Amino acid sequence: xxxxxxxxxxxxxxxxxxxxxxxxxxxxxxxxxxxxxxxxxxxxxxxxxxxxxxxxxxxxxxxxxxxxxxxxxxxxxxxxxxxxxxxxxxxxxxxxxxxxxxxxxxxxxxxxxxxxxxxxxxxxxxxxxxxxxxxxxxxxxxxxxxxxxxxxxxxxxxxxxxxxxxxxxxxxxxxxxxxxxxxxxxxxxxxxxxxxxxxxxxxxxxxxxxxxxxxxxxxxxxxxxxxxxxxxxxxxxxxxxxxxxxxxxxxx
Amino acid sequence: xxxxxxxxxxxxxxxxxxxxxxxxxxxxxxxxxxxxxxxxxxxxxxxxxxxxxxxxxxxxxxxxxxxxxxxxxxxxxxxxxxxxxxxxxxxxxxxxxxxxxxxxxxxxxxxxxxxxxxxxxxxxxxxxxxxxxxxxxxxxxxxxxxxxxxxxxxxxxxxxxxxxxxxxxxxxxxxxxxxxxxxxxxxxxxxxxxxxxxxxxxxxxxxxxxxxxxxxxxxxxxxxxxxxxxxxxxxxxxxxxxxxxxxxxxxxxxxxxxxxxxxxxxxxxxxxxxxxxxxxxxxxxxxxxxxxxxxxxxxxxxxxxxxxxxxxxxxxxxxxxxxxxxxxxxxxxxxxxxxxxxxxxxxxxxxxxxxxxxxxxxxxxxxxxxxxxxxxxxxxxxxxxxxxxxxxxxxxxxxxxxxxxxxxxxxxxxxxxxxxxxxxxxxxxxxxxxxxxxxxxxxxxxxxxxxxxxxxxxxxxxxxxxxxxxxxxxxxxxxxxxxxxxxxxxxxxxxxxxxxxxxxxxxxxxxxxxxxxxxxxxxxxxxxxxxxxxxxxxxxxxxxxxxxxxxxxxxxxxxxxxxxxxxxxxxxxxxxxxxxxxxxxxxxxxxxxxxxxxxxxxxxxxxxxxxxxxxxxxxxxxxxxxxxxxxxxxxxxxxxxxxxxxxxxxxxxxxxxxxxxxxxxxxxxxxxx
Numbered sequence: 001x002x003x004x005x006x007x008x009x010x011x012x013x014x015x016x017x018x019x020x021x022x023x024x025x026x027x028x029x030x031x032x033x034x035x036x037x038x039x040x041x042x043x044x045x046x047x048x049x050x051x052x053x054x055x056x057x058x059x060x061x062x063x064x065x066x067x068x069x070x071x072x073x074x075x076x077x078x079x080x081x082x083x084x085x086x087x088x089x090x091x092x093x094x095x096x097x098x099x100x101x102x103x104x105x106x107x108x109x110x111x112x113x114x115x116x117x118x119x120x121x122x123x124x125x126x127x128x129x130x131x132x133x134x135x136x137x138x139x140x141x142x143x144x145x146x147x148x149x150x151x152x153x154x155x156x157x158x159x160x161x162x163x164x165x166x167x168x169x170x171x172x173x174x175x176x177x178x179x180x181x182x183x184x185x186x187x188x189x190x191x192x193x194x195x196x197x198x199x200x201x202x203x204x205x206x207x208x209x210x211x212x213x214x215x216x217x218x219x220x221x222x223x224x225x226x227x228x229x230x231x232x233x234x235x236x237x238x239x240x241x242x243x244x245x246x247x248x249x250x251x252x
Numbered sequence: 253x254x255x256x257x258x259x260x261x262x263x264x265x266x267x268x269x270x271x272x273x274x275x276x277x278x279x280x281x282x283x284x285x286x287x288x289x290x291x292x293x294x295x296x297x298x299x300x301x302x303x304x305x306x307x308x309x310x311x312x313x314x315x316x317x318x319x320x321x322x323x324x325x326x327x328x329x330x331x332x333x334x335x336x337x338x339x340x341x342x343x344x345x346x347x348x349x350x351x352x353x354x355x356x357x358x359x360x361x362x363x364x365x366x367x368x369x370x371x372x373x374x375x376x377x378x379x380x381x382x383x384x385x386x387x388x389x390x391x392x393x394x395x396x397x398x399x400x401x402x403x404x405x406x407x408x409x410x411x412x413x414x415x416x417x418x419x420x421x422x423x424x425x426x427x428x429x430x431x432x433x434x435x436x437x438x439x440x441x442x443x444x445x446x447x448x449x450x451x452x453x454x455x456x457x458x459x460x461x462x463x464x465x466x467x468x469x470x471x472x473x474x475x476x477x478x479x480x481x482x483x484x485x486x487x488x489x490x491x492x493x494x495x496x497x498x499x500x501x502x503x504x505x506x507x508x509x510x511x512x513x514x515x516x517x518x519x520x521x522x523x524x525x526x527x528x529x530x531x532x533x534x535x536x537x538x539x540x541x542x543x544x545x546x547x548x549x550x551x552x553x554x555x556x557x558x559x560x561x562x563x564x565x566x567x568x569x570x571x572x573x574x575x576x577x578x579x580x581x582x583x584x585x586x587x588x589x590x591x592x593x594x595x596x597x598x599x600x601x602x603x604x605x606x607x608x609x610x611x612x613x614x615x616x617x618x619x620x621x622x623x624x625x626x627x628x629x630x631x632x633x634x635x636x637x638x639x640x641x642x643x644x645x646x647x648x649x650x651x652x653x654x655x656x657x658x659x660x661x662x663x664x665x666x667x668x669x670x671x672x673x674x675x676x677x678x679x680x681x682x683x684x685x686x687x688x689x690x691x692x693x694x695x696x697x698x699x700x701x702x703x704x705x706x707x708x709x710x711x712x713x714x715x716x717x718x719x720x721x722x723x724x725x726x727x728x729x730x731x732x733x734x735x736x737x738x739x740x741x742x743x744x745x746x747x748x749x750x751x752x753x754x755x756x757x758x759x760x761x762x763x764x765x766x767x768x769x770x771x772x773x774x775x776x777x778x779x780x781x782x783x784x785x786x787x788x789x790x791x792x793x794x795x796x797x798x799x800x801x802x803x804x805x806x807x808x809x810x811x812x813x814x815x816x817x818x819x820x821x822x823x824x825x826x827x828x829x830x831x832x833x834x835x836x837x838x839x840x841x842x843x844x845x846x847x848x849x850x851x852x853x854x855x856x857x858x859x860x861x862x863x864x865x866x867x868x869x870x871x872x873x874x875x876x877x878x879x880x881x882x883x884x885x886x887x888x889x890x891x892x893x894x895x896x897x898x899x900x901x902x903x904x905x906x907x908x909x910x911x912x913x914x915x916x917x918x919x920x921x922x923x924x925x
Contacts, residue, residue, distance in 0.1 A: 011815030011857070013850045019817070019857055072745055073817045076860040251849060 002060040003093050006040050008069050011076070014250060016112035016133055016171075018081025021070050026058045028088040029118045031150040032139070033223050034177050034207040039214050040088035048217040057218075063100040070104065082110030082132070090135075091115040094123045101130040114173075117159040118151050124159050128166050136160065138172040138202075139181050141189040148180065164197055171201045173250075176233060178226035187236065195243050202240055204233065205250040303341035307657050308382045310340045311436070315390045318435065323401050329420060329471060331394055331404050332427045332478040334434045336485050342437050344656040347675055349495060349587045349603060351442030352433075352664045353596020354426050355449045358416040362388055365663055372672030376662075380669065383659040387432065388412050419453040419463055423475045429664075430479065436660050439488060440495025440588035443479075443530060444595055447500045447514040454514055465513070472514075472521055479530050488588075489782075490910070492528045492901025495588030501544060502535035503564045505582050509539040516547055522558060523551040528893045528900035533586060534559040538862050545855050553847050553873055557895025560590060560837070560870040563862055567592055570833040574776065576682065589898020590780060590835040590868050591686050597666040599675050599771060602686030602834055604653075605646055606783040609756065610691035610791055610804065612638035613698065617721075622714045628703045631714075635699070636759050643763040650685060651770055683773030686834035688781035689757075691788075693742035693805035696753055697796035701735050717795065724793045724800045735797035743810025745821035754827045761830045778834035779826070780807040780868075782897040785909055803913050806897070807839040811920045816840060816857065824865035836867035837898070841921035843875050870895055876918035879903065883911050 004026045012022040027043035028035075035041060039057040046057040061069075070083045083104065084090070085097075090113040094101070104111060113127060114135040127134070140146040143153045163170050174190065176182045181190075194202065206228060215222040233249065240247040302313040318335040362384050369377050391412060395405045407416075407424040416422045426443065433441045457463040463471075479496055486494040500518055501511040515534075522532050534548050548559050571581035576594055585595040591602035616638045625631050655676035662668035662675045673679030705711045712720075725732040740746035742753060757779070764775040781787075784804040793800045805811075808823050823838045847854050861869065872895045882889035882903050892903040894914055903911065 009815070011817045013853045019853060019860070072821060075864050076817050076857060078856060078860060081856075 001096055001099070002062050003066060003097055004043070004045060004058050005061055005066070006037075006058045006088075008066075010073055012084065015084040015086060015114065016082070016110075016135060018078060018110070019073065019076040020081050020084045020112065021073050022084045022086050023066065023070070023090075025085060025087040025090060025093045027092040028116065029092075029150065030089075030116050030137075030139075032175075032180075033149070034175065034180070034225060036208060036211040037088065037214070038211055038218055038220060038222075043092075046218070050217060063097060066097070067100055067103055070109065071107065074107070074109070077110060080110065082112065084112040084114060084135070086114040089114075089116050089119060091117070091119045091123045091127055094126045098126055098130075101126070105130055116151065117156050117163075119155075119159070121159070121162070124162055128163070128168060131168070133169045133171060134163055135171050135173055135203075136163070138174045138190060138193070140186055141193060142186065145180075145183070145186065160197065170197075170199050171203060172199050174202065174204045175207055176204055176228050176236065177207055178228055180225075182228060182232070182236075187239070191239055191243065194240060194245055198243075198245060200246060202245055202247045203250050204237060204240075204247065206233070298337045300338050301341050302338070307659055308379055308386075311383060311659070312386050314338055314340050314436070315386050318390070320394050320397050323398050323404060326401065328401070329403070329474055330424050330427055330478060331398065331401075331408060332431055334431055334482060334485070336434075336482070338435075340437055342656045344654040344676075345601075346437050346439070346656045347599055347601065347658055347661060348438045349440040349442075349601060350593060350598065350661075350665075351444045351497075351585050351587075351595050352429060353666070354429070354444045354446075356596060357429055357664065358422050358425055358449065358453075361413050361415060362411060363413050364415075365669075368669050370669070370672065376672050376674060379659045379674075380663055383663060391428075416453070419450065419457045419468060420471055422450055422453045423471060427475065427478060432660065434482075434486065437656075438661070439486075440493075442585060442588065442593070443496060443498045444585050445499045445502065445583070447512055447518060448502070448510060450514055451512045454512075465517075468514075469517060469521070472517060473525070476521060476525060476527070476530055480525075480527050483529050486529075489786075490896060490899075490901060490907070491905035492896065493588070493782075493899050494529045495899075496530035497533055497586060497588065498530055499533045499535060499562075499585045500559070501537075501540060503537045503539060503568070503582070505578065507537075507539060509537050509541070511541070511544055515544065519547050519551050519559065522556065523554055526554060526556055526891060526893060528556065528902055531557075531900055532559040533590070534561055535564050536561045536858075536862050537564040538859070540862075542855065542859065545858055546851075549847065549851070549855055549858065552871060553844065555844065555873045556893045557870065557872060557900040560868060560898075561858075561862075561866075562586065562590065562592070562868045563866055565862060566828065566865050566867050567833065570828050573829060574831060574833065575774075580682075586835075587686070589782065590837050591688070591778065592833060592835070594682050596664065597680065598682035598684070599661075599665065599678070599680035600682060600684050600686060600773070603688050603782070604685045605650060605687050606781055606787055607643070607646065607687040607689045607760070607777050608691050608783065608787050608791075609639070609689065609695045609760075610787075610794060612642040613695055613794070614792060615642070617718055622718060625714055628699075628707050631699065631702060631707075632755070635695075635756075639756070639760060640763050643760060646687070647764070647767055647775070653770060655771075678771035678773075680771075683769065683771035685769045685771075685773060685775050687775065687777040688783065688835065689760075689777050689779045690781035690783045691791075691804040692753065692756065692779055693809070694794050694796045694798055695756070696742040696749060698794050699752065700740065700749070701738055701795045701797075704738060721793050721795055725797070732797050732799075735795065738797075739812060741810060741812050742805070743808065743819050743822050744812050745818045745825065750822060750825045754825075757832055758827060758830075761832055764831055774831065776831040776834045778832065778836045780835045780837040780839075780898070784897070785913065803909070806913075806917070807837045809839045809917075811917075820861045820864050820866050820869075823867065823869075824861075826867075828867055833867070835898075838866050838869045839871070839895075841872045841874070841918050843922060844873050845875075847873060870898075872914070872918070874918060876915055876922055879911070879915045879918055883915065 005023055006026055007024045009022045012020045015022045026040050028041050110132045111130055112133045113131050116137045146153050212222050237247050302310045304310045318338050321333050366384055369380055391408050395408055407421040416425050483494055500515045503509050568581050580594045584592045587593045587602040658675050665675050665680050667681045668675050668679035671679045706714050720728055740749045784806050788804045789801050810819050882892050886904045893900050894903050
């Protein structure tokens, strides 16, 4: 069995607790225009050109090799750290990699996943068996507006409920994007949603444009977005704090 | 500087040329940099060189003529004054780059040392006896001139007859012996495990109320500033390379980690003073308190490049296996940069020669019929043949060295007195020579590229590839880029790379093994070296994508973006056994923001790295932007300190090629994040 990954990044300090190795899978069901990893949206390996050279986004890797790569930094993981599956959507290839997940658990490796949770129930069921921490996107909660990013709000909500029903460890991640996630009505919905679930931690972040070069290689253009001020971020974070929920700002 | 040399020669005759380097140092220190010629002439007329076939005569003349100064500021707590205009003629190599056992010096007076002198070798006995007399007379002269400063005088006089009994006295005694070393032409003088040596004096004085912590801190600050003051005079080939290294912390024989208030105080002072020198090394272990690692990282965060970490959990076993007594191995310090050194018991010249792994490959390419090298195994075998020849030549070169008779060191380095033999003749307990390895990284990457393009992918013949290399990759920019980026590379935790590196060093090791040096000791080497720039200037382009004259890679480093963990894993899998422990430093760049934003996780990383098993580690915490700005506007950055090979230096003091290489490495590091 082989997975399609675009990158395996070691010594990651922002993708969950401790020191981690992050595996970027290809494939995502959402189409967020601010996506920072546009090369991971498509499920297949993609060709692109750079300085006249033909290169590829994504490569196949066997589960054995992937495991070996993840275990290379085992000594750095200690109690907290481990592997984070990201993407694209970190859950997207979970069915394929279940044998790997089993081995990692046997090896006591902490597993995190970064996911939109807009995935089939089957993948969520597999994840619940193995994942220690879910880093779950919290984006747009009104279906009308959510169509802009191709998400399915009811599927999302159903999957979130499932995680909480199973007492999973969930951290919500909110990208603050004006006109998309950061609108008055959506903020209200987000706060309501958070109040309902009372997660242990919420992380908020601004979008960044580090992926711009990758857009170019894919013959796409990264759209411009309105800026969000520090005051706006602070006031949003304060509203979450008022709900007695831990919130932190993630610098990229 | 050659034209200056010629002018000096014309005026003063051949003899003065011999002192050229000393004169240069003196002039740079005393006068301004700007006009070297004028300042050199200004200093020449003040310089006195004492030259007699009889060492005792030179020594006594030297000490009779040293200018002794009055302590002018009555608040000064120490006497420390080197008259660097007075020097001895030392036509042979002076043994240096070592560290006296200061705990022994504090616990014994000069009269105690006299008592240990025996009649085994009457000539040696007389020389040593006279040497002590010369030092005692010198002490008397200083005391006479400074009689008003009672504390300083008592502390100095006690050196003759009493052991040191207070914290301040202990510091004065260390300063005094350090001063004697510099004054008698010794260079790169280490300071030893000062937290361990001084703690007893500190505890006593704090308990009895003689000193408060604040007073201790001030004394230590004065101590460090005195040592730093003449750094230009003390520096070797580059400004800042003084070898004034202090080792802190470390495990004892039971595995217990020893550190104390002074350990923290020294690090705090380094952080506060932000001086490039003296510099600090922390002996780390998995058993060390996390708090000490945090304190160390805070100091590193300031960018001053220290402390360097030496991993006790790896190093001590290697020392014992090589043949050092357990007791001695656990008490190791280092020579000027990082070469493990048995404190006070060894004549080890640990940076006696460069072991350049690229030179045999260059020779192979010049002399060998490349048609005959038809696969990778033959290539390796041929390389090894050239490596063997090269190492054997180094060994025979090292047979030609003569060391300067050294009655002063012979008094304080074990077992010269016991053996009745001068250190220059092999009187010390240990007499091993250390070589510093360079360019293994470039050789490994070159071999990988040859394997890949010639033998595996059959893109070209070795002869064709070699032609491109010989032409310095001219008009082959795209290919050059490919060569540079082709992996896997040295510094990655890739099995093939690790095995290839270990095969080469194991083979080099076997050539040195069982060979005795002229003092009866053995040879050892490590994979870190000051020579990555100097050695590279005459070295032609190499298959790793290094152009003609470009620097070799630094120590154990990588420009591959596998994070720091890959590099540490690689370092942890290199085989440092047998004679391969003469300094093996992992060297990398970190941006200040990266540590600021991730302090706790970075401490986790460092603690885990100890378990992974690096040998030694140092880092530069600075952004490329700052370095580039400082390169353009040096006047704005008078205090910017960076780590160079095994020491810290003011960025502005460095030659341009060193500055540029630091900038290049900082940029590479940032391109990954």
